[in-house]
Amino acid sequence: MAETILSLQNIHKTFGTAEALSGVSLEVEQGEFLTLLGPSGCGKTTTLRIIAGLESPDSGRVLLQGQDVTDWEPNRRNVNTVFQSYALFPHMNVAKNIGYGLRLKKTPKPEISRRVEEMLELVQLPGYGGRMPNQLSGGQRQRVAIARAIVNDPAVLLLDEPLGALDLQLRRQMQTELKALQKDLGITFIYITHDQEEALNMSDRIGIMNAGKILQLGTPDDVYERPQTRFAAEFIGQSNILHASVEQVCADGTLLLSFAGGRVKAAGTGHPGEKLVLSVRTERVRFGAESQYGFALPGTVKAHSYTGGMLRTTLLLPDGQELTVNGMGGGHSRAGVGESVQVYWNPACAVIVEREGTP
Amino acid sequence: MNKRQNRFPVAAVPFLLWTVVFVAVPLLYILCMSFLKRAQTWGVVAEFSLDSYARMFTPTYLKVYAQSMWLAVLTTLFTLLIGYPFSYFVSRLPERRRSLVLLLVVVPFWTNSLVRIYGWMILLRSQGVINTLLIALGVIDTPLKLLYNFGAVLVGMIYALLPFMILSTYSAIEKLDPSLVEAARDLGAGRWRAFWTVTVPMTRAGIMAGCVLVFIPSVGLFFISDLLGGAKTMLLGNLIKNELLTARDWPMGAALSVVMMVMTLLVIGIYQKCSGERGLEGIL
Known part of the structure; x- marks a missing residue:
């Protein structure tokens, strides 16, 4: 199989007195679609935020492309996040939103506009560059959020319940599109959801989380047909x-x-x-x-x-x-x-x- | 169309009356007065004149405008520099602490502002708290001249108007979705870049509102410069008060008031331009 792009080593994290993560270890391979599946409060979002650098673990290491990035600021890490609420900048139009990361890297202007146009094509929103985020539908915002993240060519793309706010019809469509996009670009996706159908449908591997631990990690077929814990058996199917x-x-x-x-x-x-x-x-x-x-x-x-x-x-x-x-x-x-x-x-x-x- | 909309708004009558009697009529009165002539002894002569406006452009008066503007600008700047970071940190406190801190910000309003400025006099005078303390600690030998100068007036102004800046900026910062800042950091922005490209633009309405709420009163407040500035610091507010009450030159006082109103309207106009707000909703 492909090389390991990201590895979490025995991550612990406590908020106040509540233990959010108790010893999470995970190896993610280059180009795979890995889903963390679990009920709300199981620690999956905390795991994602620790990978992004938005939270720092109490103990344990985060290795990205072989480098220990545990103490790195989020802006230095070659990962990007698609936030649950999309977090599009309301004071910037779609093109400015997508070009934000490139502008920070001092990319030449013509290059930025070319890449932004490319991204808009890719997420099927050509000609939307001048719109403001509040003029877009939920599904369109979702696409812009994805474009804004992948334009930076991250080693790993983190997606925090990106389809949670969409209706069922659109969810299904976006699931297919996201999966196709991931295959085409070859970017490693770490995807968070509490929706088992979504997880089974899209993932190469699924990690089932509960109470701050990864209980089982395997292919969709594996975790469905051969649950290793009672929780896994009852949570999926x-x-x-x-x-x-x-x-x-x-x-x-x-x-x-x-x-x-x-x-x-x-x-x-x-x-x-x-x-x-x-x-x-x-x-x-x-x-x-x-x-x-x-x-x-x-x-x-x-x-x-x-x-x-x-x-x-x-x-x-x-x-x-x-x-x-x-x-x-x-x-x-x-x-x-x-x-x-x-x-x-x-x-x-x-x-x-x-x-x-x-x- | 909806018939209800065409009906005369009966409920608005008391407010309309109030506005006409206590706002529109006095303003018109002031405007008319500013174009009259001063009587020899008392009151005005009903004769059209531009004398008052012409006298405004003498160096003595121009110096007062300049000083007033300079003080207002400094006051606005300092309240922003103190108030914005303060609001930022308050908004990051846990919910219960936040309301406590905001309560403490508002508490001074429960006392008369005149009394509070007298408090500053006690702190700043030669035998005041600060000088006594500094001498006792051996930092200085002779009392510093802290009172009755421009600095004392500036301190008093900042003190009196800071809550307006804090409340305006706080309400904007509190509404800011933290995930926007996180998104900026995630996309490669350092702390400062995220602050300047996301936090500041997203809270601009609050910043502008705070600046207007501080700038406008700081042009007109006269008792602070009366008490803390001695007779030395003359501001537009003091000038108007003096013309009306001491010199009894009513047309001059009225003309100065008109000029101040125009300046205030200009500031509000700039605010509207900059913040993109049509009315003053951002302030209220």
Whole structure:
């Protein structure tokens, strides 16, 4: 893979008595689209501000292109930020806004106007140079904010929930455009969002953050299909969280576990008697009496919830626990409420997210 | 069109009456008076004359205008140099401390300004607090002449008008979105560059408002120079007061008042030009 362009080493940051970051380490590769995903207050914005130099960490180092920039002022760092509120200068027109960084670098005037025009083309706002920020729509401001940052040719572009203020339609469109822009320019993006769909859709890698820590870092497929923590399983997508205990380790490398009065299978390692917490994505649960995987869990249909594309079924298990199954909606025949059914899943889709004794 | 808009605004009547009786009529009275002749003993003679305006251009009077303007400019400059940084740091304090500090800025208004200027006399006189302290500390042997000079008047003016500058600039700085400054820093601006290219232009309305609010009164305030300047420092305000009350030359006093109003209007005109504000909303 490509070389590391940015690395965070064990960053700690406390605001007053509140610990915002407790030991964040991260390696970002040249040209990748990395998303930090987490609920508000998880420390993702603080991480971004520390990379930008707008906050300084209590301890830990920030390395940019191999140089320790921890104590550098923000203006000396070769990174630029697209702020959540865009932070366009209201007293400058669009061209002046985009050219701000170039003017500071004493770029010759003709060069500035050429680059500004180029950027306006790139973000599909040709001819908008003379407008003032308050004459633009939200989406247009967003584009100007991006142009103002990338015109400086940063080593890393930091984006703090840049699409947060846009409506759903525009969000989707901008997601596609941003991703395409990133590919074309080859700039490393560090993107912050609390929107899992956005993260899964755009990123090369996703870092899931909670309570000041990066819990898991991996490709979208990785973090979705193989969550390593209960938080990751519950924050992204819909999961059934099962508390089960190992009955035996099977020859094919799967585990047979007792759960809710029945038996289920999961991928992974363990020893008989060990108590585990499993995550099974709701759409991975299948209805069926005969299981090719050698187990079937009985249950009673408690309720259906039809959402157009998907049909969500809540099952009542023998011991009173509930299990959610997401299946295709449409014209499928379905079991009526109160009917007994059986479900199964591919053991590879049941992931261990917690073990007894580890929180 | 909306019919309501065409109706006579009944609610505005008391205000209109007030404005006509207490603002428009007195101003017209002053304007007319300035074109009359002074009577030998008391009052005016109803005879058109430009004498008062002609006398204004004698060196004695010109010196007073110059001194008044110079004092007003210095007062505005110093209140800005003290008030703007003060407002800047207050705006960065935590919420609760901010309101406390602003309260302390306003507290002096609860006392009569005359009393507060007498306070300065106590501080500045030969046997005053500052001189006594400096002698006791052995810094000086003989009392410094701190009172009854231009410097004392300037100090008094700055002291009296500083709150106006602070309140105007504070309201502008407080509204400034900190992320704009961060964006400037992020795009490569050092602290000073960010300050001059973002903070100052973004708070220009407050700066201009503060300057107007300080400049206009500092041309006309007379009691400060009376008390702290002795008889030496003559300002436009003192001159008008003297012409009207001491010399009893009413047309001259009126003419000087007219000139002062014109100058004030000029300042407001410059303010409007510079700040791009149509009215005086920025001040209010």
